[in-house]
Amino acid sequence: MTAAAAVPIRERAANKTFDVERIRQDFPILRTKVHGHPLVYLDNAATSQKPQTVIDALVRYYEGENANIHRGVHYLSELATAEFEKARETVRAFVNAARASEIVFTRGTTEAINLVAQTYGRVHVGAGDEVLITAMEHHSNIVPWQLLCEEKGAKLRVAPINDAGELLLEEFEKLLGPRTKVVAVAHVSNALGTINPLKQMIAMAHAHGVPVVVDGAQAAPHIAVDVQELDCDFYAFSGHKMYGPTGIGVLYGRHALLEAMPPYQGGGDMISSVTFEKTTYNKLPHKFEAGTPDMAGVAGLKAAIEYMNGIGIAKIAAHEHGLLEYATEVVGAIEGVRLIGTAREKASVLSFVLDEVHPHDIGTILDQQGIAVRTGHHCAQPVMERFSIPATVRASFAVYNMRAEVDALARGIRKVREVFA
Amino acid sequence: MAELRDLYQEVILEHSKAPRNYREPAGTNHKAEGYNPLCGDRFTVYLEMDGDSIRDIGFQGAGCAISKASASMMTQSVKGKTRAEAEKIFEQFHELVTGHSHEHEAELGKLAVFSGVSEFPVRVKCATLAWHTLEAALEGKQEKVSTE
Known part of the structure; x- marks a missing residue:
């Protein structure tokens, strides 16, 4: 198997000149394991990770x-x-x-x-x-x-x-x-x-x-x-x-x-x-x-x-936009998920709630699978009031995130539904 | 995922879905509101005190599964107890969920299902919110209790 073949095909297909696997090598913290799982860091709107440089x-x-x-x-x-x-x-x-x-x-x-x-x-x-x-x-x-x-x-x-x-x-x-x-x-x-x-x-x-x-x-x-x-x-x-x-x-x-x-x-x-x-x-x-x-x-x-x-801001934006669109599709398709914030023009953030399950419980269960998301009011309580919810789960993307991580998030949310079934 | 099941035990999930004493008792003469600004959990605990005894107790509000189940099971465990007895249960419960001591697990009875919380330090506030609110209601404090 060549090195290139190790990268999932769809990751490469998403952007031919953008190699997310190579970018991930620049961020030492992404090698961290959390509760035995590879870290899936989707809390970038709170703070991003830092490259070696x-x-x-x-x-x-x-x-x-x-x-x-x-x-x-x-x-x-x-x-x-x-x-x-x-x-x-x-x-x-x-x-x-x-x-x-x-x-x-x-x-x-x-x-x-x-x-x-x-x-x-x-x-x-x-x-x-x-x-x-x-x-x-x-x-x-x-x-x-x-x-x-x-x-x-x-x-x-x-x-x-x-x-x-x-x-x-x-x-x-x-x-x-x-x-x-x-x-x-x-x-x-x-x-x-x-x-x-x-x-x-x-x-x-x-x-x-x-x-x-x-x-x-x-x-x-x-x-x-x-x-x-x-x-x-x-x-x-x-x-x-x-x-x-x-x-x-x-x-x-x-x-x-x-x-x-x-x-x-x-x-x-x-x-x-x-x-x-x-x-x-x-x-x-x-x-x-x-x-x-x-x-x-x-x-x-x-x-x-x-x-x-x-890397180029335009490429970063395009990669993240692709991830956001993909996440909107796969997370939005999960039964019981309601997306909060569905503006036509969006960047990086996927906020959602899940029927009958409080975001804090979702956050804990996702964390057990190595997935870091933000749960709460995101220092925007008036926004929560506008949507009549106490809190949301927020996944937010950065240049080093992959479609595979969006898939992990979707699996994680399904796991939440199992626990609370 | 063993630890997750320790936290989200069946009893806890069941109480969070169908909380007991989820009401304001007609004879309420003490109440307090509790709020966890970190996650937005918000509960009101109502007491009908008969002298030093909790004749009736109820709660209402919104929160995560841990906080709601804790509130629900708290109302069951302190109903009919004196103020001192209720405070002692909270003390033992607090030691249990913070992982300081498991020695009172047997005395706590059903509340022992919350022992898994000690493995999740950020969730301790969820498990104790209703209890802090109860304490404030017993003291007759009017101001809102906050976990922060």
């Missing part, structure tokens, strides 16, 4: 490059600074921002959204004003705005979704008005997988002079992001969901907006001069990067983007 980048950073950036005149500090700024350029190109100074490193999507709420938001949102979000937001794109609205006496408005989990675009447009000061919206819903019609939404918001903050946590790993084409004002995403390390994320902000915003946190690196009477803030993007940043994380994020670019 990302793990190596972290080790390389600490072994050969570690020094504090933007400070020392010594060799290592200069090296670390140069690598850090190179990574910023890699991120800039990844989202096609116009300038590297529009890329702010944060701890993750959550911090990036909080940054915008606490700086841009606090300046521009006042009593009686409105912040517009959608009914499919993750808690991290709800709570920062609620905090802001509470503080300012402003109102949080929520654009509704239909039974398929799609935004009602006309309702969204109707909610935009003279009181709307910020729109905050997910690019891709973490609980439903819906891809929002961002370009149209942003054009609508801009027609009312309202800037748009995009929660891109679930989009950046799966679809090409072009902030200039989208014409968004802010775009937030996390490294750990796109094969990078935990603890590092990105806020893209339009240069003119970032320039006019007050700083988020005070500290070292974000200043150009300090006296007890007056502090002059540093130029962009350093104004928003107080304190010693996660330099190793930034090196890892750069390696993750290079890894994705090496």
Whole structure:
């Protein structure tokens, strides 16, 4: 038997130039056995696994490059600074921002959204004003705005979704008005997988002079992001969901907006001069990067983007879309399964419930077969309420997942039905 | 899959499908709501107390098989007991499901079917949610009990 023949025929047929078996070799954790079964990792929307190149980048950073950036005149500090700024350029190109100074490193999507709420938001949102979000937001794109609205006496408005989990675009447009000061919206819903019609939404918001903050946590790993084409004002995403390390994320902000915003946190690196009477803030993007940043994380994020670019975002998207379609078909065909989130435009996420069996019980039984899925409300309780369910089971796909794993999931769900028969 | 059967014993599955005392007793004079934000399980436990004794008990709500069966079997085991007796059963039950001690397994009677839970640490909260809620109802607390 040749090596190629060991790969199931349909895996190869799915995408002739895409070798999932070879990609799987890049991820050491995929060799793990769970309860005696090969790990089937389908919890990628929570966090993705990391390729060896990302793990190596972290080790390389600490072994050969570690020094504090933007400070020392010594060799290592200069090296670390140069690598850090190179990574910023890699991120800039990844989202096609116009300038590297529009890329702010944060701890993750959550911090990036909080940054915008606490700086841009606090300046521009006042009593009686409105912040517009959608009914499919993750808690991290709800709570920062609620905090802001509470503080300012402003109102949080929520654009509704239909039974398929799609935004009602006309309702969204109707909610935009003279009181709307910020729109905050997910690019891709973490609980439903819906891809929002961002370009149209942003054009609508801009027609009312309202800037748009995009929660891109679930989009950046799966679809090409072009902030200039989208014409968004802010775009937030996390490294750990796109094969990078935990603890590092990105806020893209339009240069003119970032320039006019007050700083988020005070500290070292974000200043150009300090006296007890007056502090002059540093130029962009350093104004928003107080304190010693996660330099190793930034090196890892750069390696993750290079890894994705090496495969090609379009190929990653095509592979995952194929998996999602296949999973929708085989899981959807199981008796008693109801899919939650059946939007026409979806990425990576298959959320479902099973008659009479609570998602938590499904999660435990799948885990016993080595299958990792997420069960619960996915930090999107309003979405669960919209569908009148307490929780769902969520399988979410990444570049290294295979059709064989979708088959394992389907077998696992049948096993659940047997246990509960 | 031996461990799975330890967790999902027939008795547990049966109680989860047809929970006992799934009602609000007419004479309810104590009640409490319990919530597990991790999985969305939510139960209300109703008590009709006669002095220090649990004259009647019921529960309602939604949750996984483990939490529902645990609530159902709890109502059976504490009905007619005094507050102190009920609290002692919870203590023994808690030791059993957390794997700290199996010494009271015999005393726990039917509740011993939950011993398999100790092999699934993340499910301990499911098995104890109704019990924590019962405790709150006995104490007459008005606020919602949360497992987090």
